[in-house]
Amino acid sequence: MTKLTVIPGDGIGPEIMTQVVRVLQHVKAPFEYEEHQAGEVALHTVGELLPKATIDSINKNKLAIKGPTTTPVGGGHKSINVTMRQLFDLYANVRPVRSLPGVKCVAPDVDLTIVRENTEDLYAGIERMIDDNTAESIKRITRKGSERIARYGFDLAQRTGKSKVAVVHKANIMKMSDGLFLKVAQEVGWQYPSISTKDVIVDNACMQLVTKPQQFEVIVTQNLYGDILSDLCAGLVGGLGVVPGANIGEKAAIFEAVHGSAPDIAGQNKANPTALLQSAVMMLQHIGENTKADAIMKALIAALSDVNARTGDLSGHGSTTSFTDAIIQQLG
Structure with a gap:
């Protein structure tokens, strides 16, 4: 037991x-x-x-x-x-x-999983007041954190018979932090040749999830984006x-x-x-x-x-x- x-x-x-x-x-x-x-x-x-x-x-x-x-x-x-x-x-x-059958929802036939990094990013809570009128929050992304969440996502896809992983990021703007996350996730993805990997900028991901969520199977993303996308997706299927x-x-x-x-x-x-x-x-x-x-x-x-x-x-x-x-x- x-x-x-x-x-x-x-x-x-x-x-x-x-x-x-x-x-x-x-x-x-x-x-x-x-x-x-x-x-x-x-x-x-x-x-x-x-x-x-x-x-x-x-x-x-x-x-x-x-x-x-x-x-x-x-x-x-x-x-x-x-x-x-x-x-x-x-x-x-x-x-x-x-x-789910019997549950009124916005989008039928949705079956996806969000795999969200849970320990770093802006949610690490590294903040300070620079002066009375200015606050600063540090976005910390590490290779270790990025690699283990990406590997978890690809392993989950492989284990559950999924063929697609979407890596969601904002590396076009945050070229170092999100750039590192995307680079590491892509490196992990290359080790799973049977799984199709694509990267999606987070704002575009929101639009795609609202207009055609059925295209997604596994989403791997950072802490803040994952928190937001999780509730968005819950809204698609009944809350x-x-x-x-x-x-x-x-x-x-x-x-x-x-x-x-x-x-x-x-x-x-x-x-x-x-x-x-x-x-x-x-x-x-x-x-x-x-x-x-x-x-x-x-x-x-x-x-x-x-x-x-x-x-x-x-x-x-x-x-x-x-x-x-x-x-x-x-x-x-």
């Missing part, structure tokens, strides 16, 4: 996490569940947004699933997600974006409530819902567990449990196709619990 750190999170987090664990237990996923807290609930109970016990659990288990957490505005609190990425060197942010995510490194892997904690509907049995359940599917694939992952995905798609099963945010008549019941019924 694999020990799994479970972080329910804030708002709707505990509700959707309970349902996801129900599904994992139903398919007899090989996990021992070890629950720990992070976010506002942890701040109120133990005085820390990310308690040492949670950090220690992830360090020990190397695998975690996390519900949405809230970082209080102001007060000098650092983002929990950014802290985790830095603590565990989770250099690859992986966001599959897929059109963040139906899109999973993962932060992966050599030391650990954390799978998470990328949407917010939605405190306005917390405790009302209205929350949609689709994003977090798909993150659990990614987690099963990560540990080689592909049969169980495929079974859950098939059951989820069947439940989403039923208006009486899916939740109200997807124009359905179901609740958090009844939607999960329908998924479990499909699993048999």
Whole structure:
């Protein structure tokens, strides 16, 4: 059995996490569940947004699933997600974006994955005030960071049978930083002759994603661009409530819902567990449990196709619990 750190999170987090664990237990996923807290609930109970016990659990288990957490505005609190990425060197942010049956969306037949570098670029937070009226932020790109995210993207494409990788950049303007990223990504791409590599300037990538997203399979990009493109692509397929995510490194892997904690509907049995359940599917694939992952995905798609099963945010008549019941019924 694999020990799994479970972080329910804030708002709707505990509700959707309970349902996801129900599904994992139903398919007899090989996990021992070890629950720990992070976010506002942890701040109120133990005085820390990310308690040492949670950090220690992830360090020990190397695998975690996390519900949405809230970082209080102001007060000098650092983002929990950014802290985790830095603590565990989770250099690859992986966001599959897929059109799902029963989910009203802008673009049908989308099936792409954004592979975003997760530790450097402008998000490294290297900033200073030059004077009272001038702020400066440093964009740091390294060969090491560029090479490992590019290799992750090409390996993912190869492993999942994809034939195209798009490297997104702004090297026409930032000739040194983005130029280095593009150069290194192209060097990695040459080592995968069966995969077609193209480079796309980020503003053009935005237009192409809106007008013809079906042309993309795997996108490899830097931290800031990846953050923006991930939400743009989520908007194409129905929003963040139906899109999973993962932060992966050599030391650990954390799978998470990328949407917010939605405190306005917390405790009302209205929350949609689709994003977090798909993150659990990614987690099963990560540990080689592909049969169980495929079974859950098939059951989820069947439940989403039923208006009486899916939740109200997807124009359905179901609740958090009844939607999960329908998924479990499909699993048999």
